[in-house]
Amino acid sequence: MSDLKNIVIFGSGGWAREVLGIVEMINRQSATWNILGLLDDDPKQHGSVIAGQTVLGGSDWLYEHPGINLVIGIGSSITRKQIAERLMVQFDIVFPIIIHPLAYVGPRVSLGEGSVLHAYSVATVDLQMGRHNLLNVGAMVSHGNRIADYVSIHPHCNVSGDVTLCEGVELGTGTDVIQGANIGSYSIVGAGSVVVKPIEACCVAVGAPAKPIKRLAPPMFAPAAVPLGSELS
Ligand SMILES: CC(C)(COP(=O)(O)OP(=O)(O)OC[C@H]1O[C@@H](n2cnc3c(N)ncnc32)[C@H](O)[C@@H]1OP(=O)(O)O)[C@@H](O)C(=O)NCCC(=O)NCCS
Structure with missing residues (x-):
């Protein structure tokens, strides 16, 4: 039996390709990950092949794959948080450090x-x-x-x-x-x-x-008006 661990990448844009590249380079150094493909909630992407990896489906794909390793290939902090928090609540996922x-x-x-x-x-x-x-x-x-x-x-x-x-x-x-x-x-x-x-x-x-130069509206999920640095203990 293979010791490789299954992994999927969430996202199918430029950032997902960057993350995929890192996972591939890890494998070149030492065979670690069995890359199953990409996930994207945009149905138009499903079945397409990006950088040699198939877009397997959207978040629902995760229902059938409990315990899967998943890395989020999204560069924006806010979007990454929204996706991570949603997936964590809905699915049984492991988020490895890459x-x-x-x-x-x-x-x-x-x-x-x-x-x-x-x-x-x-x-x-x-x-x-x-x-x-x-x-x-x-x-x-x-x-x-x-x-x-x-x-x-x-x-x-x-x-x-x-x-x-x-x-x-x-x-x-x-x-x-x-x-x-x-x-x-x-x-x-x-x-x-x-x-x-x-x-x-x-x-x-x-x-x-x-x-x-600009004020941004706090994201919906941000804690209300906490003083600088007090989020960290
Ligand atoms: C700072 C940033 C977020 C501003 O984007 P924005 O809110 O759309 O702002 P605008 O493009 O309308 O620019 C507003 C003003 O700031 C100036 N400005 C924008 N980015 C600047 C920068 N990095 N340094 C100096 N001035 C900058 C613009 O020239 C403009 O000046 P003006 O009003 O005198 O014309 C964006 O320009 C930026 O630098 N993003 C980082 C991108 C990046 O590094 N990505 C990493 C990818 S791997």
Whole structure:
């Protein structure tokens, strides 16, 4: 009997292909996963073949496959949270942690279920990352970081020590965050920004130094007006 573990990827867009690529590279290094295919709730996608994998169906497919490993191939923090929370309630699923063979995870780094670490991403030492986080290609997080759930850290970001990133934060490509510059829940920092001061929840901030340019409506599920950082214990 094969020791390979069955896995499906939720999503069929560009991000799902990225995640699929990581799972394939893990298998190249050491045969680990039996990739069954992709899932997408858009019926138009069902039966199509994307990057060599068939879209097997939508969420309902999971009723027939209890205990399946599933990784969410969605880049948006809010959408990833909505999907994860819905699937968790409805189905018996395992969310494995997926780490590209070329990622570096140092000592005393804790990673939560469903997190995906891309090639050349680095989690240096002594830091906590919650569930369903995304550490994209070449991104670095470091000592003392407290990273909540559903955080998306896009390519080539650098997060200095002792920074808290609250739930659902998205850091655009190439963002730098200096030490202690915490970011509140569901805020988005524009690509190429430099965060030198704390950023409140639910804003879009851009530039060097990064400044808020827009307020965002808090997602329906977000806790009401919690002070910056208090989501984390
Ligand atoms: C910040 C961001 C979310 C803003 O998107 P938006 O809400 O649609 O905002 P707009 O495009 O309307 O831009 C609003 C203003 O901010 C400026 N702006 C947008 N992004 C900026 C950035 N990254 N740096 C500096 N200024 C930026 C725009 O030029 C515009 O300025 P103006 O009002 O003087 O014309 C988006 O531009 C961005 O950078 N997203 C990150 C994308 C990314 O890295 N994805 C990772 C994929 S792997």
